[in-house]
Amino acid sequence: MVAAELSQLVSPAATALTARIKARALELGFHKVGVVPAAPLSGERGRLEEWLRRGYHGEMSWMERDPERRTDPRQVMPGARSVVVVALNYFTPHEHTPDDPATGKISRYAWGDDYHDVVGGKLKELLAWIKAECPGAEGKACVDIQPLMDKAWAVRAGLGWIGKHTNLITREYGSWVFLGELLLTLELDYDTDVSEDHCGTCTLCIEACPTDAITEPYVVDSNRCISYATIELRAPDIPAEVAAKLDGWLYGCDTCQDVCPWNRFEQPTAETRFEPREGRVSADLAALLELTPDTYAARFRRSAIKRAKLAGLQRNARALKKNQGD
Numbered sequence: 023m024v025a026a027e028l029s030q031l032v033s034p035a036a037t038a039l040t041a042r043i044k045a046r047a048l049e050l051g052f053h054k055v056g057v058v059p060a061a062p063l064s065g066e067r068g069r070l071e072e073w074l075r076r077g078y079h080g081e082m083s084w085m086e087r088d089p090e091r092r093t094d095p096r097q098v099m100p101g102a103r104s105v106v107v108v109a110l111n112y113f114t115p116h117e118h119t120p121d122d123p124a125t126g127k128i129s130r131y132a133w134g135d136d137y138h139d140v141v142g143g144k145l146k147e148l149l150a151w152i153k154a155e156c157p158g159a160e161g162k163a164c165v166d167i168q169p170l171m172d173k174a175w176a177v178r179a180g181l182g183w184i185g186k187h188t189n190l191i192t193r194e195y196g197s198w199v200f201l202g203e204l205l206l207t208l209e210l211d212y213d214t215d216v217s218e219d220h221c222g223t224c225t226l227c228i229e230a231c232p233t234d235a236i237t238e239p240y241v242v243d244s245n246r247c248i249s250y251a252t253i254e255l256r257a258p259d260i261p262a263e264v265a266a267k268l269d270g271w272l273y274g275c276d277t278c279q280d281v282c283p284w285n286r287f288e289q290p291t292a293e294t295r296f297e298p299r300e301g302r303v304s305a306d307l308a309a310l311l312e313l314t315p316d317t318y319a320a321r322f323r324r325s326a327i328k329r330a331k332l333a334g335l336q337r338n339a340r341a342l343k344k345n346q347g348d
């Protein structure tokens with residue numbers, strides 16, 4: 023049965039509850055919310071498998087595991103009937119210090135508090151509210167860690183489209199959004215307007231990528247991606263062809279998003295926890311190389327940067343210094 027037919031069978035109570043859940047999500051500070059059935063993502067599974075077959079996931083072997091779980095929310099939470107998909111704008115009006123060779127640039131998403139905590143905390147609050155309103159309802163909050171395909175769910179829920187750089191783009195906030203999902207056992211009234219692709223003939227992100235990691239529109243080869251190399255890769259050295267073109271990036275890379283015309287619509291977020299902490303927009307390379315496990319843990323407490331580990335961050339700092347001939 024197609025979604026349009028399904029929506030005709032939805033009870034007025036489900037429609038009213040869905041509206042209240044969306045209103046509550048917005049009250050909690052989420053900027054966009056959509057609700058879709060917890061049905062498998064069939065088309066996305068084929069694309070994921072082709073991407074894996076090409077080896078574009080690099081050393082992220084965990085991505086090969088459980089394709090069923092990655093594409094079917096009922097495998098993540100048995101009994102799930104609905105997926106509430108949320109987006110949280112994280113843009114703050116700060117910029118990297120241009121051309122300061124003593125520092126390395128940090129990706130915008132990691133300037134403030136760890137998004138897992140912020141988005142996850144809000145989703146848990148939403149779930150608690152739903153449980154209080156609907157005794158017997160069960161749910162599961164998912165932020166990046168669980169094997170769900172966030173961007174595919176956001177497209178299905180009408181939050182935005184996946185750009186040629188493979189990030190989700192919203193019309194209102196550009197691509198500076200974190201995504202999360204709440205799986206629910208409740209039957210709700212579903213959004214049926216999937217966002218159209220508004221990239222058009224633009225290819226700015228493909229042209230701007232320092233390492234040509236966008237091998238074709240909508241396909242990124244992680245092996246060439248600065249974000250992958252500086253965050254996920256656990257090797258003692260960054261591959262030479264990527265290391266030579268880091269373009270000053272210490273942790274992550276925003277180049278494809280910085281050039282995207284849709285990010286002209288960026289708006290400062292009201293979420294103060296995303297305001298940059300000291301030394302988190304650009305970090306002093308020499309100071310990073312002096313960090314010990316204890317000082318590293320204290321400096322990056324509650325930060326997504328911990329994903330790279332101390333060894334990874336110092337490896338990245340050494341690569342940047344080497345590019346400067348140091």
Ligand code: SF4
Nearest residue numbers: 185186221224227282
């Ligand atoms: S830079 Fe252009 S092609 Fe790339 S994601 Fe943005 S609009 Fe799409």
